[in-house]
Every structure is written in C-alpha cells, then in structure tokens.
Amino acid sequence: MQATRPAVSRPTEADIDALLRQMTLDEKIGQMTQAEKNSIPPEDVATYFLGSVLSGGGGNPDPNTPAAWAAMVRAYQDAALKTRLRIPLIYGVDAVHGHNNVYGAVIFPHNIGLGATRDRDLVQRIANATSRELMATHVHFNFAPAVTVPQDIRWGRTYEGYSEDTDLVTALGTAYVQGTQDDDPRVLASVKHYIADGGTSWGTSKTYEWLTGNWQAPDGKYNIDQGDAEMDEATLRELFLPPYRACIEAGAQNIMVSFSSWLGLKMHAHSYLINDVLKGELGFQGFVISDWMAINQIDKDYPTSVITAVNAGLDMIMVPYDYKLFISTLKKAVEAGAVSLARIDDAVRRILRVKAWVGLFEQPFGRDDLLTSVGSAEHRQLAREAVRKSAVLLKNEGVLPLAKTLPLIVAGRGADDIGMQCGGWTISWLGAHGATTIGTSILDGLRQSVPDPALITYDQQGKFAAGVKAPVGIVVVGESPYAEGMGDSNDLHLAAEDKAVIEQTRQHCDKLIVLLISGRPLIINDELAQADAFVALWLPGTEGGGVADVLLGAAPFTGKLSYTWPRRMDQLPLKTLKQDPDGPLFPFGFGL
Numbered sequence: 083m084q085a086t087r088p089a090v091s092r093p094t095e096a097d098i099d100a101l102l103r104q105m106t107l108d109e110k111i112g113q114m115t116q117a118e119k120n121s122i123p124p125e126d127v128a129t130y131f132l133g134s135v136l137s138g139g140g141g142n143p144d145p146n147t148p149a150a151w152a153a154m155v156r157a158y159q160d161a162a163l164k165t166r167l168r169i170p171l172i173y174g175v176d177a178v179h180g181h182n183n184v185y186g187a188v189i190f191p192h193n194i195g196l197g198a199t200r201d202r203d204l205v206q207r208i209a210n211a212t213s214r215e216l217m218a219t220h221v222h223f224n225f226a227p228a229v230t231v232p233q234d235i236r237w238g239r240t241y242e243g244y245s246e247d248t249d250l251v252t253a254l255g256t257a258y259v260q261g262t263q264d265d266d267p268r269v270l271a272s273v274k275h276y277i278a279d280g281g282t283s284w285g286t287s288k289t290y291e292w293l294t295g296n297w298q299a300p301d302g303k304y305n306i307d308q309g310d311a312e313m314d315e316a317t318l319r320e321l322f323l324p325p326y327r328a329c330i331e332a333g334a335q336n337i338m339v340s341f342s343s344w345l346g347l348k349m350h351a352h353s354y355l356i357n358d359v360l361k362g363e364l365g366f367q368g369f370v371i372s373d374w375m376a377i378n379q380i381d382k383d384y385p386t387s388v389i390t391a392v393n394a395g396l397d398m399i400m401v402p403y404d405y406k407l408f409i410s411t412l413k414k415a416v417e418a419g420a421v422s423l424a425r426i427d428d429a430v431r432r433i434l435r436v437k438a439w440v441g442l443f444e445q446p447f448g449r450d451d452l453l454t455s456v457g458s459a460e461h462r463q464l465a466r467e468a469v470r471k472s473a474v475l476l477k478n479e480g481v482l483p484l485a486k487t488l489p490l491i492v493a494g495r496g497a498d499d500i501g502m503q504c505g506g507w508t509i510s511w512l513g514a515h516g517a518t519t520i521g522t523s524i525l526d527g528l529r530q531s532v533p534d535p536a537l538i539t540y541d542q543q544g545k546f547a548a549g550v551k552a553p554v555g556i557v558v559v560g561e562s563p564y565a566e567g568m569g570d571s572n573d574l575h576l577a578a579e580d581k582a583v584i585e586q587t588r589q590h591c592d593k594l595i596v597l598l599i600s601g602r603p604l605i606i607n608d609e610l611a612q613a614d615a616f617v618a619l620w621l622p623g624t625e626g627g628g629v630a631d632v633l634l635g636a637a638p639f640t641g642k643l644s645y646t647w648p649r650r651m652d653q654l655p656l657k658t659l660k661q662d663p664d665g666p667l668f669p670f671g672f673g674l
C-alpha cells in the first residue's frame with residue numbers, strides 16, 4: 083500500500099537549507115550512500131536513512147516482470163518515506179539500451195548502432211521511451227548515457243560508446259540527456275564515466291589483491307577496462323571533456339566517475355579533475371556518483387579510500403554491498419576531522435537539490451498507468467526504426483535489396499538468437515545467448531516480412547541437404563554477449579564456428595549475404611571476400627524486423643560507420659590505425 087502523505091510542493095533552495103539544518107550526521111551520510119538491492123532489505127533504508135538504492139546489471143526481482151519491479155522499488159520508497167524527515171529515495175538502474183533488466187522491456191540498439199544513425203532526434207525519442215518504461219517501475223535514475231569516446235576497440239565497452247569521434251558523442255549524448263529528462267516528474271540521467279574511460283591503454287588494468295568478497299575482481303580478462311589513460315592534459319581535454327561540458331549545458335545533474343586512472347591516479351581520487359575541473363571550471367551543480375565499489379580500488383586501507391574519494395568530490399557512493407561499513411567509516415572520518423562537515427553538507431545539498439529538481443518530494447513514485455508502455459508496440463516500432471537506421475551496408479554486389487518472393491536459405495548462430503542480438507546488459511549483466519527476453523529474431527523478422535515464409539529454409543549450422551542451391555543465402559554471425567572488461571579482447575577475428583558456417587552456406591547459394599552482430603568492428607577480410615553483400619548490424623536489440631526492412635528494401639540503408647574499421651589487429655589502437663600506411667578497411671563515415 084502506498085503511504086499516505088500530505089501534499090508537498092517542490093522544495094526551494096531555502097527549503098533545502100532548512101531541511102539540511104534539521105538533519106543529523108547519520109541522516110546526512112545516509113543520503114550519500116547507495117546500496118544494491120540484493121544487499122539491503124527495505125527496512126534498512128529507513129534505519130540507515132539511505133539516499134539511494136540500485137539494481138546492478140541483472141538485479142531483478144523474482145519473477146522478473148514489470149509489476150514485480152514496480153512493487154520492489156515501491157517497497158524501498160515506502161521505507162524511505164517512513165523516516166523522520168521523509169526524504170524520498172532515488173532508485174537507479176542501468177537502462178543503457180532500454181529498461182534492459184526487465185523481461186519484456188524493449189531493447190534498443192546499443193549506442194554503437196545509434197552512432198551509425200547520426201540521428202539526434204531518434205536518440206532523444208529512444209531516451210524518452212526508456213524513461214517512460216522506467217517511470218512505470220518507479221525508477222527515477224538511469225545510469226546513462228555513456229559519453230565515452232572509445233579509442234581502442236579491443237575494449238569490452240566499445241559498444242557503449244556512440245563513436246570514436248568526440249563531436250558525434252557530444253551530439254548524441256546531449257540528445258539522450260534531453261530525452262531522458264524531458265518529462266515531469268523526471269528521470270535523472272547519469273552521464274558516465276568521467277573521464278577518459280575510453281582512453282586507457284591495453285595492458286594497464288590492475289588487479290588489486292585486497293579486493294575480495296563479492297567483487298568480481300578484474301581477472302585475466304581485464305586488460306584495458308579500468309586501466310590507465312596515458313596522455314597529456316591537452317589531449318585528455320580535447321578528446322573527452324566536450325561531451326561533459328555539453329551535457330551539463332543540456333541539463334545533466336548527475337555524473338558518474340570512471341573506474342579508470344589518468345596517469346596512474348584513480349579517477350575516484352582525482353580532486354583536480356572532479357573538484358577543480360568538473361565542479362569548478364564547468365560549474366557542475368548536480369551530484370557526482372562513484373562507480374560500483376570503485377572507491378575500494380583507491381587504497382588497501384578502506385578508511386583512506388573513503389576519505390580520499392569524498393574529499394576528491396564524490397557526493398554519493400555506489401557502495402554497493404557493505405553500506406554499514408561505509409557509513410560507519412565515513413562517520414568516523416568526519417568525527418576525526420578527516421572529512422569536513424562543510425564537504426558533507428555540500429554533498430547532501432547537491433543530492434537534495436537534484437531530488438527536488440526531479441520532482442521526488444511531491445511525487446516519490448512513478449506512474450502505474452505507464453505499466454502498459456513496458457514493451458509496448460509503439461516502443462517496439464521505435465526500436466525497429468533504430469535497427470533500420472543503424473545497419474551499415476559495407477558491401478553490395480548486385481544482391482540487395484532482395485526480392486520478397488525469392489527462396490532464401492538462412493544460417494548462423496545469430497539468425498535466431500534474441501540474446502545474441504541484444505548483447506551485454508540484457509536481463510543480466512553479461513547478457514546471454516538464447517530466448518532471454520521477448521523479441522523478434524532476425525529470422526522471424528524475415529519470415530514475417532515475406533509473403534510466403536515457406537520460401538525460407540533455416541539451418542543454424544548451414545548444413546543444408548545435398549543438392550540444395552538457393553539464389554541467395556544469409557548467414558548471421560558475430561560476437562557472443564559480454565560486458566565491461568569481460569569483453570576486452572586482443573583477438574577480434576570471427577570464431578571458427580562462424581567461419582565454418584559461412585563456408586558451408588556458400589556452397590548452397592549463388593549469392594551470399596553476411597550479417598554481422600557485434601559490439602565493434604571485427605577483423606573480417608576473409609569473410610568480406612566470400613560475401614556478395616556484407617552488413618554490420620551492431621547489437622540491434624529485440625526488434626529483428628528492422629533487419630528485414632533494409633534487406634527487403636522496405637527502407638533504404640542509411641547507416642554510416644561511427645568507428646574506423648581496421649584490417650588487422652596490429653593496426654590498433656585508433657591512433658596507430660590513423661598512421662598506418664595501409665589505411666583502414668573502411669574509413670569512419672563509410673556506408674553504402
């Protein structure tokens with residue numbers, strides 16, 4: 083049941099000052115604390131005055147339905163509203179391509195695909211649709227957009243970046259912020275990860291032996307994620323600062339700090355870049371949040387980590403597990419004078435100001451009437467439009483568009499796999515193969531778009547009967563889902579299985595179309611030579627019908643590469659590729 087509350091109006095600056103004067107140190111520190119829902123029962127939100135709770139990647143209720151999400155978040159808000167001062171909680175999730183933890187939500191293309199659309203208006207509409215699905219579940223805080231500018235596609239987070247080009251990231255990142263925060267009450271966008279998360283060098287990720295417990299420590303796979311950006315300040319500013327400046331101008335009120343370092347110093351300890359540049363020079367008035375357990379990486383000694391992070395300008399800490407330890411540690415630090423009360427007041431004032439701006443004091447809940455918008459036909463149409471616009475045609479020798487009445491053979495592990503076409507950050511953190519959520523696979527999209535589905539013969543492995551010879555074969559191959567450093571890779575060639583299915587299918591068709599599902603450009607020289615047409619689909623999400631739209635000519639191909647496409651691994655990173663005498667396989671902006 084919803085708690086009954088007296089009507090509240092939006093607090094003014096004076097109201098916030100008055101509220102701050104009433105708050106005890108425990109209440110203030112609570113506001114600065116964000117715990118993950120699997121670690122905290124709702125009643126502890128009231129006991130410890132928590133300012134925020136999050137669902138990490140895959141932090142889903144059971145059953146994973148929109149209604150169960152709404153009930154789960156409501157329970158935390160109800161607890162917050164029972165506290166003495168009734169300060170509302172703000173619940174956060176990573177809705178980085180739709181409300182992607184929720185079973186049945188619409189999954190939009192990952193940012194790399196949106197970069198290929200060059201379409202600000204589309205990105206703004208996607209952000210707004212995502213906010214509506216969030217509001218349906220009472221979530222007011224979205225850890226998006228990533229305005230990362232990836233400079234090395236070996237990075238497992240490349241697909242979270244719209245582009246390797248700063249201006250394109252700025253254009254689309256600001257559109258996302260506007261679309262997210264358009265409505266009233268609002269969803270708060272978190273612009274991340276400050277700064278130069280996409281500028282780290284291969285081999286600089288560090289494993290800290292003191293990180294134990296629940297932390298998935300960077301294991302052997304982490305090579306560039308959370309690494310060190312080795313560049314001078316002029317380069318750092320030129321490549322990575324403009325999206326932050328522009329997003330702040332566009333109304334951004336929250337910024338998440340990067341796990342990475344700049345010249346050996348962890349960003350979470352970087353007072354100069356947070357206090358001086360972000361809050362000083364850029365005039366950022368909102369609150370700064372830390373990344374997942376990231377402060378623990380500052381120092382082996384936890385109190386030192388806490389003190390350093392808060393003094394460096396972090397306002398809210400994504401703890402996310404041991405919030406009791408964080409709270410007691412920060413309290414002791416304040417009592418010992420290692421963190422000033424003025425710093426605490428500044429952090430809390432920023433958080434309360436943003437909560438007021440979001441509209442939480444008057445309307446701490448979302449909108450039940452929006453529950454039907456989760457996974458709605460309207461949102462699916464929008465995602466389908468994005469799929470059409472993000473596909474990049476790399477080669478076409480007299481094959482596309484296809485005639486609707488042509489017999490087709492279809493193969494490849496990506497042809498009928500919703501999980502694979504969605505990629506990481508889908509239902510779970512890493513994503514997974516298979517029917518992980520509701521959607522239309524590429525194969526189903528084709529079947530639904532031709533007059534006679536019997537014209538399409540499908541075999542995943544391309545093992546068609548001897549003698550089968552179709553005019554056109556389509557093979558869908560690419561990357562298995564991954565997220566963050568788990569996707570760092572120094573070998574971006576196609577898997578043997580994918581190469582084999584292309585060989586197999588080639589024998590059964592006159593013309594071959596290869597469709598690539600991937601979070602980044604891969605090394606495709608051989609496959610490109612074997613194909614008559616080649617399309618980069620990126621990670622298109624749940625609406626596979628959009629692929630049929632461009633293949634069958636219902637819509638033209640308009641996507642353009644937002645990353646430079648290399649010929650060989652030894653051309654990486656981008657800086658090296660730009661100087662390589664052989665040049666790239668496809669230049670930035672290419673698309674037929």
Ligand code: BGC
Pocket residue numbers: 137138139176225274373374566
């Ligand atoms: C990621 C962030 C994300 C956070 C919460 C971190 O590991 O780096 O992008 O917002 O987890 O899930």
Ligand code: BGC
Pocket residue numbers: 137138139140141298374511566
């Ligand atoms: C969580 C993610 C988080 C990641 C950090 C995962 O267990 O689900 O939300 O980003 O850990 O490494």
